[in-house]
Amino acid sequence: MCAPSHLKTGYEAFRRQRYAIEAERYRELGEGQSPRTMIIGCADSRVDPATIFAAKPGELFVVRNVAAIVPPHEEDDAHHGTSAAVEFAVTGLKVDTIVVMGHGQCGGIAASLAAAEQRPIGRFIAPWVRLLDEVRDELLSRGDTTSLAERQRALELMSVRRSLENLLTFPFVAEAAANGKLALHGAWFSIAEGQLHWLDGDRRTFSPLTV
Ligand SMILES: [Zn+2]
Numbered sequence: 001m002c003a004p005s006h007l008k009t010g011y012e013a014f015r016r017q018r019y020a021i022e023a024e025r026y027r028e029l030g031e032g033q034s035p036r037t038m039i040i041g042c043a044d045s046r047v048d049p050a051t052i053f054a055a056k057p058g059e060l061f062v063v064r065n066v067a068a069i070v071p072p073h074e075e076d077d078a079h080h081g082t083s084a085a086v087e088f089a090v091t092g093l094k095v096d097t098i099v100v101m102g103h104g105q106c107g108g109i110a111a112s113l114a115a116a117e118q119r120p121i122g123r124f125i126a127p128w129v130r131l132l133d134e135v136r137d138e139l140l141s142r143g144d145t146t147s148l149a150e151r152q153r154a155l156e157l158m159s160v161r162r163s164l165e166n167l168l169t170f171p172f173v174a175e176a177a178a179n180g181k182l183a184l185h186g187a188w189f190s191i192a193e194g195q196l197h198w199l200d201g202d203r204r205t206f207s208p209l210t211v
Contacts, residue, residue, distance in 0.1 A: 035061040038089040042068040047103045067108025070163035073170045102160040103189040160186040
């Protein structure tokens with residue numbers, strides 16, 4: 001079966017342009033990778049970490065899932081894809097930075113808010129975004145958001161903070177962070193403005209990253 005033409009066109013451009021320029025880098029990367037940064041982002045097509053950080057191949061170790069959620073450390077036999085990526089990044093690659101990056105208009109966050117109103121969401125999305133139930137219910141019980149857009153934005157930011165807390169439930173993450181070998185950061189990307197907001201050191205407010 002032939003590759004779809006819209007993908008083949010892009011691949012041809014990659015071969016002609018980026019690969020032609022970076023062939024030597026790719027040859028070196030063929031020997032192994034040593035990225036210093038892990039990005040945990042959303043699967044959303046508009047928030048590609050490599051694009052936002054203008055990263056070269058081999059620079060970012062990325063895991064993307066619905067809503068950029070890090071689950072808490074759980075030792076059961078479930079299929080913990082994100083936890084496996086975190087484990088490899090920290091214990092194998094020994095990254096020194098992890099960034100959890102949420103974003104505006106996140107469908108996964110919208111699904112969590114929809115679930116609170118008993119609106120149907122996907123068979124696999126439902127249990128996944130249930131990881132946000134606690135922070136979502138906290139937000140809704142506060143009652144200080146008047147519009148759906150406000151609730152959406154607030155939960156997008158709270159979700160990043162919760163994922164950072166969940167990261168620290170992994171013993172290898174907590175140990176590396178305590179030893180000063182690993183820094184955990186939170187960020188939120190505004191799609192329409194192409195603007196990254198960075199979580200301040202106090203873990204409370206997100207401020208536009210000035211460049
Ligand atoms: Zn999203």
